[in-house]
Amino acid sequence: MDAVQQQDRVTAWLARGGLRPTRQRLTLATLLVGDGENRHVTAESLYALTTGAGDRVSLATVYNTLRAFCTAGLINEVVVDGARSYFDTRVDDHPHFYWEDSHTLTDAPADEVRITGLPDAPAGMQVARVDVVIRLKRA
Amino acid sequence: MDAVQQQDRVTAWLARGGLRPTRQRLTLATLLVGDGENRHVTAESLYALTTGAGDRVSLATVYNTLRAFCTAGLINEVVVDGARSYFDTRVDDHPHFYWEDSHTLTDAPADEVRITGLPDAPAGMQVARVDVVIRLKRA
DNA sequence: GTATATGCAAACCGTTTGCATGGCT
DNA sequence: AGCCATGCAAACGGTTTGCATATAC
Numbered sequence: 001m002d003a004v005q006q007q008d009r010v011t012a013w014l015a016r017g018g019l020r021p022t023r024q025r026l027t028l029a030t031l032l033v034g035d036g037e038n039r040h041v042t043a044e045s046l047y048a049l050t051t052g053a054g055d056r057v058s059l060a061t062v063y064n065t066l067r068a069f070c071t072a073g074l075i076n077e078v079v080v081d082g083a084r085s086y087f088d089t090r091v092d093d094h095p096h097f098y099w100e101d102s103h104t105l106t107d108a109p110a111d112e113v114r115i116t117g118l119p120d121a122p123a124g125m126q127v128a129r130v131d132v133v134i135r136l137k138r139a
Numbered sequence: 140m141d142a143v144q145q146q147d148r149v150t151a152w153l154a155r156g157g158l159r160p161t162r163q164r165l166t167l168a169t170l171l172v173g174d175g176e177n178r179h180v181t182a183e184s185l186y187a188l189t190t191g192a193g194d195r196v197s198l199a200t201v202y203n204t205l206r207a208f209c210t211a212g213l214i215n216e217v218v219v220d221g222a223r224s225y226f227d228t229r230v231d232d233h234p235h236f237y238w239e240d241s242h243t244l245t246d247a248p249a250d251e252v253r254i255t256g257l258p259d260a261p262a263g264m265q266v267a268r269v270d271v272v273i274r275l276k277r278a
Numbered sequence: 279g280t281a282t283a284t285g286c287a288a289a290c291c292g293t294t295t296g297c298a299t300g301g302c303t
Numbered sequence: 304a305g306c307c308a309t310g311c312a313a314a315c316g317g318t319t320t321g322c323a324t325a326t327a328c
Contacts, residue, residue: 128275
């Protein structure tokens with residue numbers, strides 16, 4: 001992975017959301033999308049990554065920045081656990097596995113999943129998103 | 140609605156969960172399943188119903204009792220909003236409408252909804268539930 | 279009589295916010 | 304220069320818990 005190329009990607013990603021490339025945002029964005037892989041994080045898990053990487057970002061800023069990324073449409077919030085918020089770097093509508101024993105969120109292999117016969121949105125409403133969460137427990 | 144019949148239904152419902160029919164539980168259970176309709180509540184909304192009905196139940200007991208009903212398999216928790224917990228008197232797997240502007244949860248007309256091609260559960264795991272939440276916003 | 283349920287208030291925990299400082303353009 | 308981001312600590316809101324009392328069996 002070319003570091004310059006990575007930085008370009010991350011900066012472009014921030015710019016797409018109209019967000020200034022500050023040190024903290026670059027740190028967080030690099031951890032999120034630096035390698036182009038999809039990632040699922042909580043505020044705490046992302047915070048742990050920053051301290052592990054040696055780049056200091058306050059927890060409050062992690063929270064605020066995740067919210068800013070979300071508002072900018074750069075990431076998506078996924079509600080699977082009342083206790084904490086999960087964020088997904090993939091912004092399109094796709095199904096998730098939620099591993100209840102480890103509180104982990106991953107993409108489900110979506111190729112074959114199809115939801116048919118969705119009811120029409122009630123009058124005056126539109127479908128904002130269809131969340132599909134496959135909850136997994138130990139067999 | 141015959142009051143005696145209703146009380147029998149509610150008592151039987153509690154017994155099915157192995158729960159003693161205390162005054163508070165009868166009050167809450169009657170509000171939940173007294174008329175046989177499906178219902179979607181939060182702790183706060185159910186608490187509001189009790190005070191409206193004149194039967195005093197403390198908020199903590201509403202929380203604890205909802206959790207007890209849930210553990211007993213009498214109701215289901217549905218996670219749609221990080222801020223509060225919703226409970227559904229229908230315990231089978233079925234899709235929901237979540238009305239984002241009013242923070243309301245309802246059953247979606249499920250007759251035609253079909254999810255096909257669900258991936259197999261990963262090794263050592265089994266599918267506990269498949270949550271389908273159709274998020275609605277004002278058109 | 280014994281185990282369990284209830285109520286209150288305090289603890290809890292993830293998240294947000296007010297405010298002063300610092301950085302980007 | 305001006306606006307916006309950051310960090311800290313304090314506030315917040317929904318939920319849970321410790322403990323004393325009351326109730327079901």
